[in-house]
Amino acid sequence: MGNLQSLLSVLDGVAGTFGFRETRFDADNLMETALRRAGRQTFRDRSFERSLRMLLDCYASEARLNVFGRLAAKWDVLRCLNNLLRFEAEEERYPEIAGVPISRPVFITGFPRSGTSFLHSLLSQDQTILMPRCWQTISPYPERNKARDQRQEQVERQLAIFQRLAPEMETLHPLNADSPQECTEITAQVFQSLRFETTHRIPSYQEWIDEHGHLDAYRFHKRFLQHLQHQQQDGKQWILKCPDHVQALSTIEHVYPDCRFVFVHRDPLRVIASAAKLTEVIRRPFARDVDKEELGRQVVGRIMESANIMVAHASREDRILHIHYSELVRNPMLVIEKLYEQLGLELSEPAQLRMIAFLAQSHHHGGRDYNLAEFGLDPADLSIRFESYMNCFDVHRESPAWQNPDPMRAIAA
Numbered sequence: 001m002g003n004l005q006s007l008l009s010v011l012d013g014v015a016g017t018f019g020f021r022e023t024r025f026d027a028d029n030l031m032e033t034a035l036r037r038a039g040r041q042t043f044r045d046r047s048f049e050r051s052l053r054m055l056l057d058c059y060a061s062e063a064r065l066n067v068f069g070r071l072a073a074k075w076d077v078l079r080c081l082n083n084l085l086r087f088e089a090e091e092e093r094y095p096e097i098a099g100v101p102i103s104r105p106v107f108i109t110g111f112p113r114s115g116t117s118f119l120h121s122l123l124s125q126d127q128t129i130l131m132p133r134c135w136q137t138i139s140p141y142p143e144r145n146k147a148r149d150q151r152q153e154q155v156e157r158q159l160a161i162f163q164r165l166a167p168e169m170e171t172l173h174p175l176n177a178d179s180p181q182e183c184t185e186i187t188a189q190v191f192q193s194l195r196f197e198t199t200h201r202i203p204s205y206q207e208w209i210d211e212h213g214h215l216d217a218y219r220f221h222k223r224f225l226q227h228l229q230h231q232q233q234d235g236k237q238w239i240l241k242c243p244d245h246v247q248a249l250s251t252i253e254h255v256y257p258d259c260r261f262v263f264v265h266r267d268p269l270r271v272i273a274s275a276a277k278l279t280e281v282i283r284r285p286f287a288r289d290v291d292k293e294e295l296g297r298q299v300v301g302r303i304m305e306s307a308n309i310m311v312a313h314a315s316r317e318d319r320i321l322h323i324h325y326s327e328l329v330r331n332p333m334l335v336i337e338k339l340y341e342q343l344g345l346e347l348s349e350p351a352q353l354r355m356i357a358f359l360a361q362s363h364h365h366g367g368r369d370y371n372l373a374e375f376g377l378d379p380a381d382l383s384i385r386f387e388s389y390m391n392c393f394d395v396h397r398e399s400p401a402w403q404n405p406d407p408m409r410a411i412a413a
Contacts, residue, residue: 025056025074034081044088047216051191051209052077058202065200068165069286073200079138080189086141087227100226105238105256106343107183109245110264110310111303113271113278115325117173118362119264120180120241122332125358126351130238132228134159135177137185140227152177165285172278182242186224192217194244197298198279200286206298214248218255237345246306249313259319260343263310266325268303268386269379269399273370275299276377296375300382307389314392326396332359 027049035041059065059073091097108116123129135155142149155177163169184195192214197206225238245252245261252259276292276299283290313320321342328335336355340347372379379401390397397403 024060025077027053027056030074030077031081034078034085037078038082038085038089040085040089043084045084048084048190048192051212051216054208055191055196055202055205058205059200062202062204063200063286064288065286066288069200072286076188077191080191083140083189087223090141090227094230097226097230098223100229102222102225102229102238102256104258104260105225105240106260106262107245107252108239108241108262108264109243111266111268111271111306112243112275114243114264114266115323115328116241116243116264117180118332119262119323119328119335120239121362122336122355122358123239124180125354126348127354128236128346128348128351130229130232130236131180131240132183132186132225133177134175134179134181134185136228137181140224141231162285166281168277168281172274172281180241182244183221183240184242184244186221187214187217189224190217190220192220194247194302199282201283201291201294203298214251215254218248218251222255243306246309247302249309253319261320262323262339263320263393264323264325264328265310265393265395267395267398267402268307268389269372269382269401272296272300272303272377272382273372273375275303276375277370292374293376296372296377299375300377300385304385307386311389311392322393324393324396326398 030052031043031049035043056077059070063069065073108120110116120131124131135152138155138158139151142151159175159177169175182195184193184198187193188195192209192212194206194209196202197209229238246263249261252261276296279295279299280290280292283295321339323335323339333352333355337347372382379399383399383401389395390402
């Protein structure tokens with residue numbers, strides 16, 4: 001690992017010497033490359049172009065990408081453009097894709113590091129439930145003219161490379177090719193996703209996406225699910241997951257009028273440092289440096305925004321269900337049974353047995369304690385800022401900061 005990092009550092013120094021790091025990404029050139037590879041003349045739908053140009057400008061001016069980060073960003077953009085072109089080709093062959101119904105989808109959301117991945121993985125043991133897998137979000141269609149579909153093996157190799165660059169990922173957020181994947185990877189394919197603010201430092205893009213909204217992204221999200229469902233031909237229940245869904249509730253309801261949400265609640269003081277550490281670990285292989293205090297402020301800002309949104313929607317019992325992390329880890333099967341009942345789903349015996357087997361092999365626990373001070377954050381200040389959320393949802397107080405209240409809290413609050 002150390003040798004690999006040293007080699008990348010040397011390569012980055014060489015790239016800086018010859019000015020490669022400062023070369024701006026050329027959106028037109030990337031689109032032309034994607035068209036040439038796909039054997040197509042043009043993009044039928046170019047609505048992604050504005051967001052692509054914004055993202056590339058921020059990569060050049062703000063992200064401080066190293067040489068590996070630049071290569072990875074180029075690969076990622078070309079992959080997404082290739083997927084968009086493949087979607088257009090498949091829709092020309094099968095116009096019925098646009099009419100595939102996505103009925104009563106369920107969106108799991110909440111704070112990052114709050115147990116949403118654990119819940120999603122547990123639900124994935126039920127074979128009647130549809131959810132996008134990691135390999136599907138990377139490559140939704142197999143390569144043409146291949147005797148065998150090799151997408152899962154290819155994605156496993158890609159994940160192995162990243163694991164070598166960021167070995168802490170195995171503890172923080174283990175992934176394999178068949179893991180259920182967050183929807184932020186889907187919306188990234190039209191370059192309108194909060195995924196990018198996790199992987200790179202791009203504050204201007206963050207501001208732009210907040211102002212632009214998420215409607216185009218979730219229209220594409222539905223289109224993506226239609227393509228997957230058309231291939232799978234089973235038309236069962238979709239259960240999606242992403243902490244970022246909470247930022248787009250009204251948009252999701254507009255695109256999916258019969259959708260439902262599951263909010264997973266956990267002590268924000270327990271998850272903030274972990275979310276900041278995960279963001280640092282994800283960014284570090286791509287960036288020349290990472291400002292931890294700036295990163296800490298970014299993570300707190302998003303989690304505070306999520307808390308306020310969830311509080312504002314607390315009374316919407318018609319569409320929103322609530323799960324507490326403390327109950328989920330204490331008795332997961334009881335939580336699952338209640339969830340199925342509330343959603344009107346049938347929990348079959350085979351699904352129950354697979355979930356129990358998954359739990360027997362799972363090593364999920366509360367996670368490591370990360371130091372808020374490492375990211376320039378003060379627990380006493382955070383406890384004041386998040387107290388209304390904690391009270392609104394009667395969240396179990398895991399952090400020791402709640403046991404040592406600031407005497408000025410009542411005045412400050």
